Amino acid sequence: MNRVGSRQEFKWSTLTNFSQLSTATKDHLRNVYTCLTLCMLGAAAGAFLHLKTQFQGGLLSALASIGLMLWLAATAHSKENQTKRVCILTAFGVTSGLGLGPTLDFAIAINPQIIVTAxxxxxxxxxxxxxxxxxxxxxxxxYLGGILGSGLSVLLFASFMNIFVQSFAVFQFQLYAGAALFCAFVLYDTQLIVEKHINGDNDYIWHSVDLFIDFIAIFRRLIIILGLNEKKNKKNN
Known part of the structure; x- marks a missing residue:
């Protein structure tokens, strides 16, 4: 039998064929990813603002981000509040981008290309x-929910303990384990968003926040990992 002849031709259209999802769920996901894109653009603007002004948000940016998240969560999902909530979401993206400032500075000092690669x-x-x-x-x-919750607790505990221990090995564990953990969170949160919508939760603006947090968490850790590796290589050379 001719194995080559029997091989099915790959069709790129299969990558967008989500026949297992209802039309309403597809529309919901489209809105979620649209809001995610908007939040990402806000983060890019915040990062650009930091690089141009060298504004050191630090704790201020973190507190502003938390405040905006709480404001968004407390504002009811409705047509009347849609514009307001989108503005809050964008502002949350901007403050998150400002919060990335020190990490971006770290990468630029070593090699600006690290940011693009990450x-x-x-x-x-x-x-x-x-x-x-x-x-x-x-x-x-x-089913990953319980495992991810436990893993996040371990990382938070390791971060707290490392304030006193100051161990580089523990710091590396936090980086690599954290990157893997938030990759798994992308799987979990994506399916959770689908299930929430099926069960009547149509708040696509809030759902985009979960995915945005996952993306930023992975991005931040990859920048640091790539930066440390390149710094090590330069030192060895």
């Missing part, structure tokens, strides 16, 4: 894991 890697990871979650059997990744 962004492309994060985008590829995010798209791949999102597609995996959407193509996978319904609810197949939701």
């Amino acid at each position: 962004f492309l890697m994060t985008t590829l990871i995010f798209i791949s894991f999102s597609l995996s979650a959407l193509f996978a059997q319904r609810r197949s990744y939701l």
Whole structure:
């Protein structure tokens, strides 16, 4: 039998064929990713503002981001509040971009190309894991919730302890384990958004926040990992 002749031709259209999802769910996901894109543009604007003005937000940016998240969560999802909530979401993206400032400065001091590489890697990871979650059997990744919660608790505890221990090994563990953890969160959050919509939760603006946090968490860690590796290579050379 001719194996080459029997091989099915790959069609790129299969990457957008989510026949297992209803039309309403597809529309919801389209709105979620539109809001995610808007939030990402806000983060890019915030990062650009930091690079141009060297504004050191630090704790102020973090507090502003938390405040905006709470404001967004407290504002009801309705047609009347849609414009207001989109503005809050964009502002949240801007403050998150400002918060990335010190990490971007770290990368620029070593090699500015690190930022581009980390962004492309994060985008590829995010798209791949999102597609995996959407193509996978319904609810197949939701069991990760307990594991991810425990993993996040371990990372937070390690971060707290490392304030006193100051161990580089623990810091590296936080970086690599954190990157892997938030990759898994992309799988979990994507399927959770689908399930929430099926059960009547149509707040696509808030759902985009979950994915945005996952993206930024992976992006930040990849910048640091790539920066440390390149710094090490330069030192060895």
